[in-house]
Amino acid sequence: MCGLAGLLLPSPQRHGDELAALAGAMGDALAHRGPDDRGVWVDAQAGIALAHRRLSILDLSPLGHQPMASADGRYVLAYNGEIYNFAELRAELEARGAGFRGHSDTEVLLAAVVAWGVEESLRRCNGMFALALWDRHERCLWLARDRVGKKPLYYGWAGDALVFGSELKALWQHPEFDNGIDRDALTLLLRLDYIPAPHCIHERSFKLMPGHVLRMDAAAVLAGASAHRPAQAQRPFWDARERMRAALAAPFEGSDAEAEQRLDALLRDAVALRMVADVPVGVFLSGGTDSSIVTSMMQAQSGRPVHSFSIGFEGSHHDEAPLAREVAEHLHTDHTELYVSGADALAVVPRLPAMFDEPFADASQVPTALVAKLARGGVTVALSGDGGDELFFGYSRYRRALRNWRMLSRVPAALRRSLARIARGQGEASRGGGLPALLAEMGARGIGDVYRNRVTRWRDPVAVVPGARAIDSFYGQADPLDGTGTPADAMMLADFVTYLPDDLLCKVDRTSMAVSLEARAPLLDWRVAEFAWSLPLHMKLRGGESKYLLKKVLLRYLPAAMVYRGKRGFGAPVTAWLRGDLREWADDLLSPERLAADGLLDAHAIGALWRRFAQGERKWHTHLWNVLMFQAWEDYWRQSRARVRGAPVSPVG
Incomplete structure (x- = not known):
């Protein structure tokens, strides 16, 4: 397990030492992911720099050091994760004539790419990974993420440079990464408690989706710097x-x-x-x-x-x-x-x-x-x-959603649509149960809409994020399987x-x-x-x-x-915290003056919810917790960026 970072320029604009220092700073922001070793590789002529922080798991020797070049010198890899079937792949590659210096899975992955190409190699791998692979012949960068999405990978634009890393804190190290808050993505956080890929909290920034690859050369970097949604360039090598x-x-x-x-x-x-x-x-x-x-x-x-x-x-x-x-x-x-x-x-x-x-x-x-x-x-x-x-x-919410969908299916579609029109404007009242909740579900087109109500926090997040547009995630589909399988299968997908x-x-x-x-x-x-x-x-x-x-x-x-015993879950007593030891912390982060000054959230609506919660109303702890997590994160992000702007980048030693 490790951390990776790097950047690709649309043209060779920086000297090698400068590129190395910048990539090194990006990698060092991920030192917690890899405290055992540090590496930087640069090709200034191509405008590419890769950084790696290593947590040594397999082959603890220097032969596992990254970034690592392939035996033929064509590819250079910075990689985070584990290829669990590396021994099987190694045996197959050795039978084809490949030789190995050490016994790391990184070396096996590089040999696989040489033998079978990038996407075919990934399909043969059983593991968890995020990787950045530079092809010196094609002068292009490959970013890839494992099938399920166990390992993270962010990318975005700092000026006209492509920057990427295991965590956003690596991207923040680039002095031109001044990307503001994506208000549309903020509505997803309020709805779900997290921001699903490919969206990211920052403008001009994205997450690589699970099971996807992204291929970027200098021309694509330049075009992506001005494109509205370059996340569309991602393509799957495995589609769930x-x-x-x-x-x-x-x-x-x-x-x-x-x-x-x-x-x-x-x-x-x-x-x-x-x-x-x-x-x-x-x-x-x-x-x-x-x-x-x-x-x-x-x-x-x-x-x-x-x-x-x-x-x-x-x-x-x-x-x-x-x-x-x-x-x-x-x-x-x-x-x-x-x-x-x-x-x-x-x-x-x-x-x-x-x-x-x-x-x-x-x-x-x-x-x-x-x-x-x-x-x-x-x-x-x-x-x-x-x-x-x-x-x-395994989730009890699956059974509740199936029950509700069975009941709704007995109501004629025309009547459900009429009732749904009545329900519009209920907003967060539908989160509290009773008639508003029932009406809100009446307009469901399929099991996907019913299930989205089970997993949603803020029902109308656009109403509390001024200037935001409604965007949705996979949960926005009426039937995630498009008629294949059962409603249960659709929810699990x-x-x-x-x-x-x-x-x-x-x-x-x-x-x-x-x-x-x-x-x-x-x-x-x-x-x-x-x-x-x-x-x-x-x-x-x-x-x-x-x-x-x-x-x-x-x-x-x-x-x-x-x-055979009941599921207890792995939660936290948020209601007790917010009414007890965290009350002063929350009061500060949710103060009307602070919210109004930021201009990102509706101070009046959130303040009213905070007062109702403080007076004993149930349910609202989830709404308030995701607002508080955003406010606390925003403080941290601004402090981090201020440190970068005030600290000159020093060359790699």
Whole structure:
């Protein structure tokens, strides 16, 4: 796991030392992602510079140093992530005559590109990655991101230069990166608690989408500097919707026992691949289905006790630590448990803007940061259970949405459209339940519209962001699968391509990388995902039990009492915080004078909501938390930019 950064100029405008110093500063902003090594590579004639910060996981020797050139000298790579099937690819490449100096997956990836080209190599890779690859023959830059979006990659324009990096703080280091706030993207934050790819909080800036590549040469950089939406140049090498459609077109037709055996074998292999490292490996264990199955399979394939980690919350009714402890004791893992107080959790809040460096408002970011810090005290790599809910129908909101859609489907479409017109103008009242909520759903065109109501915070965010235009995400589609599959499949797809990469995986990446910890997610192996998509719904939901097949597999490792118990979640008591210890902090960030001076948010509307919340009204904590996360982030961004403007860039030593 590492951090990468760099820039590409439309023409050679800077000397090599200047380019190296600038790229080095961009890379150094990501030192937390890679504290073990630092590298910069420059071709001033081509106007390209790559920077890399390394967290050594495989091949700890200098032979793993990046940026790394291919054996033939054509390609130079700065890469963040892991290729889990690198040993298999290496054997295939050696059979074709390739030679290797070390045993890093970086060297294997470069040899693969030489042999098969960029996009075919990525399709052969089973891993998590973001990369910047310079082709010296074609004089073009490739940016790429893994299938699911486990690793982040931002890009944008600073003046007429293309700048890119694992986090926005790298882009901020360029003195000409003065890109303001994208008000349209801000409405997505208010709606979802995060900003989904390809959008970014900054103007003229974007996220590379999961499973996509971007090819840029000097002409494309120059054209992109003035284009309104250059994100359109991204193209997929793997498309989740198309892969789900293909899986649904060739459904699994075996018995329950056969499906259970197949899933067990796939998951065991996915876990085993992610246990390969030259540093200590552990696991996040909450006691729920997903983390328990990963921990069980790790322990079943390990010759020594696996190091597991969990945290508990003092005085909480949602404490999962006892569940995790039971699982750990049954499996005989080397378990580390830490109970934290409210004060411990609140101490994380001021650090969130620097940790995420794009506004992000899923409040479970706080406990996730705490467990990542705990794990880093014992290991350098930790496996997680992310992905089980999206692949195996794990969320209760899926069932509620299906129930609502079944009821709505009985109402004639013309009548629903009439009722929907009545509902317009309800705004945030529809978030509070009752008749306004029912009316707001009446105009649903399909399951996608119903489900969007389940995942939405601000129902009409454009109303509180002056000058913003309404833009939408994947959730804006009436039917994400366009008639293929079931409504349940459509909801799981929407979460897989939006909520999973832009919320859950972003949260895990930023909190783990903040403490130089690599997190790996075996349930999100692409083979597991495509098999899950081929399964009929009754193998995911049966007799009111979600994750049916996943739990059947888990019964091979744990007793039924540990498998069939309620989901508690991994949240944070935001309401209590905002009415207690964080009240003064929130008062300052939400002051009418401050909001009015910024001009980005409607001070009157937000102030009224804050007063209603303070007076005891329910529901509004989610609305207020994403406003507060934006306000806190904006402070951090302005301070960061001020430091860059005031500090001259020094040459690389």
